Structures are given as C-alpha cells and as structure tokens.
Amino acid sequence: MTDPTAPVVPVGSMSAGVQPVLGLASGFELRPWERDDAEVLVESCLDPEVQHWNRPGYLSLDEAREKISRWRRRWEAEEAAIWAISRPDGGTPVGLIGLADIDLRSGGAEILYWLLPAGRGHGAMTDATVRISRWALDELGLHRLRITHSVGNPASCRVATKAGFPLEGTMRSALLHSDGWHDEHLHARVRGDR
Template sequence: MIVPIPAVVPPGRMSRTDQPVFGLANGFELRPWRPDDAKVLADSCQDPDVQQWNRPGHLSLDDAGERITRWEKRWRTEEAAVWAISEPGGGSPVGLIGLGDFDLCGGSAEFLYWLLPAGRGRGVMLEAVVRVSRWALDDLGLHRLRITHSVANAASCRVAQKAGFALEGTMRSALLHSDGWHDEHLHARVQGDAWPG
C-alpha cells in the first residue's frame, strides 16, 4: 500500500492571513507593494544593476501598477510573497525582496531581491533575507529556501553566504542575461541550519 506524503505546508496556511509587515533593526521596513509605489517600480527598471542581474524588462507606469496588483493576487493564491523594502516609517521603496517558485506541498521556495542605489551599502538586504527566511521557515513552515545568482554577481553571493545560505554548487549556463548565458551559483538554507550571529 502506497502511503501519500502529506503537504509540507497545508493549502491555505499562507492565504488565510494578510501579508505581514516586518520592521528591520536598521529602521527599514518590509511591507506589501502599494499602488502608489508604481512609479518607483517602473523607474527601478532603468537602474543598470537591477536590469543586469534581475532582468525585469522595461515597465510603463501602467505595467508596474498591474505587476503590483498581480503580486497581491499571488499572495492570495499562495504562489509568491513579494515585499517592498521601504525607507523608515513606511516611506518610498528602495528595493524588493520576495519568494517565488513556491512549492508549498514540497516545502520550498526561491528568493528574488534587488536594491536601488539609495538602499545599497547599508546592510539592509542581508537583514531582509534573514527576516524573510525566518518567516518562511519558522512561521510558514517551508523546509528549504534557495538563492540563485550569476557567478559574476559578487554582492548577491556575499548576501547569500552571510545570511547562512550554503553554496551547493554552480549551475552551468543557467540563465540568459543581456550579455549572454551566465553560470549561476546555487545557495540553500534548510530547516535546522544555524542562523547567522
């Protein structure tokens, strides 16, 4: 007799709650994207580093508004969780962090993140990755989280390693960027891994 494997995260656990807001020790805040953030999201596509490493395409103001609406829906359908990294006091976004490629049944998800120049060099992404990881593993109940990035993206590699995501290997020619195919590092954290000091 084949015994079915139960879902790691039961359906509805995420969608039954509102998307949480997290304060960070450095004063920044993780909050859902709002309709009035559409201009920041559209403008972010013009930033060379965001464009190089995240491939967001070019968004009009209407496109950005639709994307924000889609992120809200994807929370309710348990497909993704995307936050704005905003200035202290719920101010304007300086970045994005989220989890996509959700497999709640299998207990895994993959990080996506970027920062605009106003948020860089302040340690905010490291703190945000650790905070979202704690929510995903401890509160939601996922078992494994992944971070993948181009091997040429040293800043993303530092964030992953400092956040306690072990480097598991290199995926050859794994993602097409504007300058060609890039090898990608694969980092992961699983339930029970030690949190950074």
C-alpha cells in the first residue's frame, strides 16, 4: 500500500548534515555530546532530581560512552537529536536537551531535558527549549513538538509553559517512577504558534 501523504520533512534532512551547535541568550550553548563528556553523564545519574524525574538508571563510564555513541547513530538514523547544555568553547555539560521519537514523515517529536545543579537557576532550560523548538519547527520543518512530565514536577511545567508550550491535558497514570505511577502533563507547540 502506498501512502498518498507526502512526508512533512523529507528523509535525509538531518543525516545530510552535522548536528549544529546552537548559541543561547543565557550564555550557554547547545552542542553534541562528546566521548569526553561521559563522566558528566555518569554523574548525572547520581543526581536525585535527574534520577527521579528522568529515570536514567545508573551508568558505568563505558555505558555512558556507548550511550553518547548511540546518540550520534540516532542522529544519523534521524531518530533523535540530543545536545549537551554547556558553556561555550567545549565547556563541561550542565544539562541535556533533545528531541526523541522523531518522526519526519508525520512531523513530530518529543522534547526531553534535565539540568544538573550547576545549570539550575540561570534560565538555561527555558532558553534551550525555545531554541530547540525554533530549530525543530523553523529550520528542520517539523510540525508539532510535545513535552510530557510528571504532574509532581512543577519545575518542568514552568519550563514548558515559559517556552511557549501550553498545557493540553493530563494523561492519567502514564509513567512509572521509582515511587509509583504518575499522571503526566502534556504540553505541545505547533509550527506557527507564537
């Protein structure tokens, strides 16, 4: 069966180029994760906030390096785009933001993010979320981005709302955390939203 609907974003739109470095007004930048960042990834799994809300599990240094390599392969396969949030010129990452579940044909993806204590309180995550959404919608050409988070995580809700992702609803008992099932908020932004 042939699908008569053309893809929203043509195949090859991501993999034809390198993952960009994106500057942020907050003084941070978004850059691809590098093999040398593996120790930060290991440390992030030890942060109670990152562990609770993002459920990364615990990683060895080799597992962290493999995860970073997998992110690069997922860019090339046009399945995900994961950036480190760092100070410019190769600074140590203080957080992560990215697009997961990229579907170029349907024009959608989900934004995911976390910050370490060194990155919190500077407006970096809201800034990064705005920048990633502009890249994904205006430059790559996706149509819809979503953010989901536990209703028990008001910081994530503030980031989504400030970044222009209105709350669309609550998904009941949608995600299992270490302390049980959580309802999740669903926020979304569509190309053309202000």
